[in-house]
Amino acid sequence: MSAVAALRSFTLRRRLTGVGLLPSLAIALVPSGIAVILAWRGGGAPLDDYLRLMAPLCLSFVLPFVAMFMTLPILGELYEKGAMGYLYTRPAPRWAPLLGLFQGAFLAALPVLLVATLTPALVLMAWAPGPAVLADWFPMVGGVFATLAVGAMVDTAICVLLGAWSRRSIIWALLVLVVWGSVVGNLPGSLRDTSPHRYLVALLRQWTGIGEGVEVRALPPDPDPPSVAASLAVLAGITVACLFLSWRAARRRDIL
Amino acid sequence: MSVPAIRCDGLSRWYGEVQGLSGLSLTIEGGVVGLLGPNGSGKSTFMKLLTGLIRPSRGYVEVFGRRVGPDSHRLFSRIGYSPGEDVHFEGERAIDFLALLARFGGDAPAAAVRRGHQAMEKVGLPEKAEVRLNAMSKGMRQRVKVAQALLFEPELLLLDEPLNGMDPISRRATMRLVREHGERGGTVVFASHVLHEVEAVTSHVVLLHHGRLLAEGRLGEIRELVDRRPRRLRVDCDDPRLVAATLLDEELACGTRFEGDARLELETRTLAPLLARIEELGAAGRIHGLDLEDEGLEGIFDLLVGGDG
Structure with missing residues (x-):
């Protein structure tokens, strides 16, 4: 659909060019900074460091903030300044711009998340005492990135919902993505089962092998981890539900 | 349809x-x-x-x-x-x-x-x-x-x-x-x-x-x-009190104000009949001049807003 594609291109252009990219890029480079410190201090096993520190950091910290920085400024610009009025007075249903925005923000997040996963791996590889075994590294980096990509889909959809629903979307996003997601999702207990983060952690463990050979304190043990299929189904369900609720919210929200 | x-x-x-x-x-x-x-x-x-x-x-x-x-x-x-x-x-x-x-x-x-x-x-x-x-x-x-x-x-x-x-x-x-x-x-x-x-x-x-x-x-x-709402106009005449009494008696004016000895301000809700009567009085030599400003759109708007506001 033309309207979806139009807003997808618009969002991609706005988020990946100019100063709009800087906040998410700064967040994405935090793991690389830590990797430099680890490499400078020396010792340890680089691949273990990557899985023990970088992967949880990317999942719990980089992912939610990148999703927020990619989605909420555009929604804020469209809603708070009344610009959405130009889009909602066109012969396209109200879900079209939201879907386009979701797609654009999701696609824009991917290269930034690739920077967050790949750059620290390259740093650690470069400073590793012996020659790096790429066959060991790239499945790990690929697994982390694939998990983050799935997470970006969910978190972007949540941000679209919050941006379409509330004028205080940043506060809500912090509560939902960081508190409910990263914090609750990392705490042992039954509440964790309600957090999408639990399913992302399950994917991360399955796709990288974390937990089998590496002890990761940042990722508490899950006695009954969901399977990959169940995790993907839950996360896809959350994404679809959020997009549907975004459309409902857009129908109810006044453009003042 | x-x-x-x-x-x-x-x-x-x-x-x-x-x-x-x-x-x-x-x-x-x-x-x-x-x-x-x-x-x-x-x-x-x-x-x-x-x-x-x-x-x-x-x-x-x-x-x-x-x-x-x-x-x-x-x-x-x-x-x-x-x-x-x-x-x-x-x-x-x-x-x-x-x-x-x-x-x-x-x-x-x-x-x-x-x-x-x-x-x-x-x-x-x-x-x-x-x-x-x-x-x-x-x-x-x-x-x-x-x-x-x-x-x-x-x-x-x-x-x-x-x-x-x-x-x-x-x-x-x-x-x-x-x-x-x-x-x-x-x-x-x-x-x-x-x-x-x-x-x-x-x-x-x-x-x-x-x-x-x-x-x-x-x-x-x-x-x-607007014409049915009060409008103001001024007339020049020799005997403003007599003209005012005449127009008030005939219910053509709903308010009057004297401006010196030879000028009268009238308020009316029936502009057209009043103007016709002023013309008659003018022909009889009792009114010498008329000052009726065309209020224009701005005036109409102000009047409507003022009346209901």
Whole structure:
């Protein structure tokens, strides 16, 4: 659909060019900074460091903030300044711009998340005492990135919902993505089962092998981890539900 | 029977405790209609209700016979809307902004760009298509806003204060564009708080004040309405007291005030009969001069607002 594609291109252009990219890029480079410190201090096993520190950091910290920085400024610009009025007075249903925005923000997040996963791996590889075994590294980096990509889909959809629903979307996003997601999702207990983060952690463990050979304190043990299929189904369900609720919210929200 | 372009009944909208529009019932068949009212009178609220951007607290509005709501997007292939707010697509070039909106109408990317250029030509800004919106003057951005409303040659144009910030040449061009749209059989709702702007494009006006419909109709009809309201005029005469007593007795004047020994100010609700009687008194040599200012549109508006406000 033309309207979806139009807003997808618009969002991609706005988020990946100019100063709009800087906040998410700064967040994405935090793991690389830590990797430099680890490499400078020396010792340890680089691949273990990557899985023990970088992967949880990317999942719990980089992912939610990148999703927020990619989605909420555009929604804020469209809603708070009344610009959405130009889009909602066109012969396209109200879900079209939201879907386009979701797609654009999701696609824009991917290269930034690739920077967050790949750059620290390259740093650690470069400073590793012996020659790096790429066959060991790239499945790990690929697994982390694939998990983050799935997470970006969910978190972007949540941000679209919050941006379409509330004028205080940043506060809500912090509560939902960081508190409910990263914090609750990392705490042992039954509440964790309600957090999408639990399913992302399950994917991360399955796709990288974390937990089998590496002890990761940042990722508490899950006695009954969901399977990959169940995790993907839950996360896809959350994404679809959020997009549907975004459309409902857009129908109810006044453009003042 | 043709369907009116716009019909609303009991249309009301509150913003918390603040009343934006109250019980507006109105039918606009077509043509160019001026929506007049001071700032805060409910013009923009009415426009947003017409486009479904806000929901009514009570009542309903129909455009081309269909209720307006959040799912009435199909209507917008027939409506062009230029909001009162500035264009907030900062950093975008005018042509990118227009092409984005054209794609919402179903155009492919190349066709959308072509349509955007055509719209810029319509508003007389073809050479500014590549200029970024935040590098444009307010007047230019206003014209871009009008251009986006014209993208798909809509039947109904809703223009909310379109002349704000425009230079005189742009104003004339935009007013001509509005008149031409009406002459081609389209409908235009032209909201403004400046009466002479509306007078330049139409004689059919809707006056709003404090969210209420103050008057609606042809300017002539509104003048008649005004004529039934107190008007003031001054006459020069030798014996103001006698003239005042005569006109008060005949119930042609409802108030008098003496200005010296040879001048009388009269207040009347029946202007035409009073003028006829003054003419008779003038012929009889009892009145020598008459000072009746044509209040014009501004006066009419002030009078209506003052009377009901």
